[in-house]
Amino acid sequence: MDQAQQDSSGRSGAADTATPILVLKGLDKRFGATHALKSVDLIFEAGEIHAIVGENGAGKSTLIKLLTGVHVRSGGEIYWEGQPVALATPHEAIGYGINAVHQEVVLCPHLTVAANLFLGDEKVRLGLLQHGEMVREAQKILDEIGFKIAAGAILSSLTIGQQQLVATARATTRGTRFLIFDEPTAYLTRQETAQLFALIGRLKAKGVTIVYISHRLEEVFQLADRVSILRDGQWVSTQRISETNEEKLITGMIARSIDQIHYKETIPFGAEILRTEKLTGKGFEDVSVRVRTGQVIGLYGLVGAGRSEFVQSVFGRFPKTGGQIFWKGQPVDIRREKDAISRGIALVPESRRDQGLCLNLGVGLNINLPVYKRLTKGFVISPRAETAAADRQIRDVQIKTASRDAPASSLSGGNQQKIVVGKWLNHGAELFIFDEPTVGVDVGTKVEIYKLFAKLLKAGAGIILISSYLPEVYDLADTLHVFRRGRLVASHDSAHSSEKTLHETILTEALGV
Amino acid sequence: MSVEGKIEMSEAVQLAATKRRGQIGTLLSLTLVALLALMWIVLAFSTKSFWTYNNITNLLRQGAMIAILALGETFVVITAGIDLSVGAVVGFASVIIALLLTNGFPIWAAVIITLAVGLAIGVFHAFGISRLGLPPFIMTLATLTALRGVGLLITNGATISITNDEFTGFSRGDLIGVPNLFWMVVLVAVPAYVFLHQSRFGRYLFAIGSNTEAARLSGVNTTRMLYIAYTLSALCAAFVGILLAARIGIGNATQAEGWALQAIASSVIGGTSLFGAVGSVHGPLLGSFILTTINNGANLLNVNAFWQRIITGVLIIVIVYFDGLRRKKR
Numbered sequence: 022m023d024q025a026q027q028d029s030s031g032r033s034g035a036a037d038t039a040t041p042i043l044v045l046k047g048l049d050k051r052f053g054a055t056h057a058l059k060s061v062d063l064i065f066e067a068g069e070i071h072a073i074v075g076e077n078g079a080g081k082s083t084l085i086k087l088l089t090g091v092h093v094r095s096g097g098e099i100y101w102e103g104q105p106v107a108l109a110t111p112h113e114a115i116g117y118g119i120n121a122v123h124q125e126v127v128l129c130p131h132l133t134v135a136a137n138l139f140l141g142d143e144k145v146r147l148g149l150l151q152h153g154e155m156v157r158e159a160q161k162i163l164d165e166i167g168f169k170i171a172a173g174a175i176l177s178s179l180t181i182g183q184q185q186l187v188a189t190a191r192a193t194t195r196g197t198r199f200l201i202f203d204e205p206t207a208y209l210t211r212q213e214t215a216q217l218f219a220l221i222g223r224l225k226a227k228g229v230t231i232v233y234i235s236h237r238l239e240e241v242f243q244l245a246d247r248v249s250i251l252r253d254g255q256w257v258s259t260q261r262i263s264e265t266n267e268e269k270l271i272t273g274m275i276a277r278s279i280d281q282i283h284y285k286e287t288i289p290f291g292a293e294i295l296r297t298e299k300l301t302g303k304g305f306e307d308v309s310v311r312v313r314t315g316q317v318i319g320l321y322g323l324v325g326a327g328r329s330e331f332v333q334s335v336f337g338r339f340p341k342t343g344g345q346i347f348w349k350g351q352p353v354d355i356r357r358e359k360d361a362i363s364r365g366i367a368l369v370p371e372s373r374r375d376q377g378l379c380l381n382l383g384v385g386l387n388i389n390l391p392v393y394k395r396l397t398k399g400f401v402i403s404p405r406a407e408t409a410a411a412d413r414q415i416r417d418v419q420i421k422t423a424s425r426d427a428p429a430s431s432l433s434g435g436n437q438q439k440i441v442v443g444k445w446l447n448h449g450a451e452l453f454i455f456d457e458p459t460v461g462v463d464v465g466t467k468v469e470i471y472k473l474f475a476k477l478l479k480a481g482a483g484i485i486l487i488s489s490y491l492p493e494v495y496d497l498a499d500t501l502h503v504f505r506r507g508r509l510v511a512s513h514d515s516a517h518s519s520e521k522t523l524h525e526t527i528l529t530e531a532l533g534v
Numbered sequence: 535m536s537v538e539g540k541i542e543m544s545e546a547v548q549l550a551a552t553k554r555r556g557q558i559g560t561l562l563s564l565t566l567v568a569l570l571a572l573m574w575i576v577l578a579f580s581t582k583s584f585w586t587y588n589n590i591t592n593l594l595r596q597g598a599m600i601a602i603l604a605l606g607e608t609f610v611v612i613t614a615g616i617d618l619s620v621g622a623v624v625g626f627a628s629v630i631i632a633l634l635l636t637n638g639f640p641i642w643a644a645v646i647i648t649l650a651v652g653l654a655i656g657v658f659h660a661f662g663i664s665r666l667g668l669p670p671f672i673m674t675l676a677t678l679t680a681l682r683g684v685g686l687l688i689t690n691g692a693t694i695s696i697t698n699d700e701f702t703g704f705s706r707g708d709l710i711g712v713p714n715l716f717w718m719v720v721l722v723a724v725p726a727y728v729f730l731h732q733s734r735f736g737r738y739l740f741a742i743g744s745n746t747e748a749a750r751l752s753g754v755n756t757t758r759m760l761y762i763a764y765t766l767s768a769l770c771a772a773f774v775g776i777l778l779a780a781r782i783g784i785g786n787a788t789q790a791e792g793w794a795l796q797a798i799a800s801s802v803i804g805g806t807s808l809f810g811a812v813g814s815v816h817g818p819l820l821g822s823f824i825l826t827t828i829n830n831g832a833n834l835l836n837v838n839a840f841w842q843r844i845i846t847g848v849l850i851i852v853i854v855y856f857d858g859l860r861r862k863k864r
Contacts, residue, residue: 393734
């Protein structure tokens with residue numbers, strides 16, 4: 022075992038003084054025919070922040086599940102503080118102090134924050150729950166770790182970001198010595214992210230070992246001491262953060278350069294398709310924008326700044342209360358989704374799972390859902406037209422699926438996103454509204470989504486892109502509108518000034534400082 | 535190169551998975567057919583009276599009503615809803631048609647009015663669910679109770695005898711040796727099949743059951759589809775009420791007690807998922823005849839009637855358990 026440690030630590034370039042807390046040796050996992058992890062060697066040093074990066078399917082989730090005892094490994098050894106361990110059940114992992122904060126919140130939405138914090142470990146006196154005591158204790162914990170959340174609040178009344186913080190607080194309170202974060206900031210606002218990072222810093226100071234998994238490389242550089250790359254289930258490299266840079270990481274993950282990621286072609290603008298004049302509705306007011314064919318309009322701002330509310334109003338979700346919408350120069354009245362859809366406006370919603378797809382139904386049915394009327398002859402659907410329409414989109418948008426009948430859930434995130442786009446192309450949409458299209462997707466998928474943008478634009482469509490990730494909107498949008506507190510506060514055309522100063526300007530505008 | 539390799543591999547895995555799933559799906563309906571056939575063969579050999587014309591036609595008559603009820607129920611269950619009221623609608627419809635016939639309405643008019651009443655009940659369900667936002671379970675539980683009450687109220691608790699021989703004779707009649715009641719299953723099942731599996735409305739029902747929000751954002755009029763689903767369920771139930779009145783020659787609001795659960799059970803045995811988005815027309819038909827065969831066979835074998843209920847319960851657990859295993863393997 023000593024030899025194993027030396028062997029791996031030599032490879033990972035760790036300092037001689039560091040004490041390993043968890044050592045993986047030849048870790049292997051197979052799910053049936055799929056080889057998810059291929060003989061991975063990794064050393065986690067006590068008290069470090071160790072980032073793990075890699076594309077979707079690189080094996081990160083499998084690794085988490087093996088470390089938290091959710092799945093049992095197929096081969097290899099795991100050493101916890103020098104002792105070989107089985108890690109066969111979640112209970113065993115928690116016993117060692119290994120805990121994870123998952124991307125999606127797994128708590129009870131109907132209970133209070135305090136009840137969730139103490140779930141499974143309630144304070145009881147004479148068989149009775151000590152509600153008051155638990156709320157007071159929970160508030161103390163939350164205050165101590167710097168989360169501004171009321172312990173007595175019902176969990177579901179909080180934002181997803183705040184719920185994520187509660188889940189984090191829960192994971193830190195139970196003697197945790199090894200904490201895994203899986204994409205913790207995907208749904209957090211900037212302030213919440215700052216609170217989380219402060220907590221991570223404090224945990225590190227207390228000697229907790231942290232594994233940080235994220236697609237956002239800038240976070241990795243902000244937090245991590247060391248970073249490991251996984252690709253196709255294999256270990257690629259482990260390096261000190263000072264010895265690497267963003268480009269090196271991306272090359273390690275996908276063997277592709279960063280210029281190719283924010284993929285953009287120069288496409289001439291055409292006629293105006295959508296214009297809003299002083300549009301006002303629930304959560305936003307006085308918003309005037311203009312979209313032409315071949316153009317990407319970026320909407321940037323904090324969560325709750327009114328971007329989503331604005332586009333939902335254009336899409337007929339919440340009808341406008343004032344102002345005017347023009348479609349191809351004509352004033353239109355959009356009261357319901359149907360009014361928008363029939364004109365050729367398509368919304369690709371933020372949450373594919375909740376709003377975009379019928380996951381357990383076939384790819385073909387999802388693609389054809391908006392156009393079944395067109396595929397129907399008399400009362401009966403023409404099977405030939407149905408399969409032809411589905412197959413055409415699968416081919417055109419290059420959806421990688423076993424067949425048109427495979428359930429949408431069997432596809433990767435990027436391919437699911439393509440189904441949603443293919444569905445609207447099928448329908449003949451001309452304006453595509455993308456609400457956070459790349460949240461939680463890996464670099465390879467991002468490139469595919471951006472290439473899809475170019476394809477749509479070349480086909481004569483216009484795009485409204487909502488994103489909370491500034492480099493993305495900055496690189497992709499031809500015109501960038503900044504939202505703050507329900508108002509459009511600034512607009513920038515691309516290639517206007519140097520990237521660095523503009524980034525700062527936009528951030529200032531969005532934050533209002 | 536490695537990326538391509540990965541894609542190829544995952545495609546192969548997906549392909550295999552899809553194939554397997556397709557096979558298992560067919561396997562389940564084949565299993566149900568085999569189960570039904572096996573029960574019939576065993577009963578044919580172990581009892582003298584099972585494989586007789588009288589008994590088989592009787593079985594078809596018994597099964598017909600639950601089959602139609604289960605079919606209607608399936609539309610609702612596919613949308614991830616539930617209709618607990620169908621049994622009460624059956625009883626209520628039997629009262630309505632009995633009243634109409636005893637008051638001298640011609641059969642055709644009585645049937646149309648009764649079906650219209652069923653339609654109105656379905657519309658009311660959909661109204662409560664989509665406009666008032668009540669959960670389907672609560673809405674139909676409420677009408678289940680209330681409809682029995684209304685039926686008892688207008689009959690003052692009495693049973694209305696139907697003296698129209700032409701009407702009651704229909705349920706005993708047959709066409710080319712097959713009972714009229716069974717033909718009614720065909721009459722409902724064929725358009726139901728076209729509706730569910732070949733029309734866009736069927737696709738919409740599945741889409742709503744899978745993800746209502748996604749369906750709505752795709753331009754599906756989800757409210758209208760809920761109206762259609764609950765109306766079809768209540769319409770089927772009213773139709774069964776007419777058939778039941780013809781078969782037993784009376785109208786009584788307390789008839790068909792527990793039929794809703796039998797209809798749901800038939801549907802679930804036939805592979806319908808109570809979580810929505812999974813179901814077929816042939817499934818509930820097979821399910822209902824499996825249940826009817828168990829009752830019929832148990833009678834012939836002189837099994838205590840109390841035991842029949844226990845066997846039915848155990849069977850539901852076993853079949854749905856294996857169905858759950860099948861789904862988990864996805």
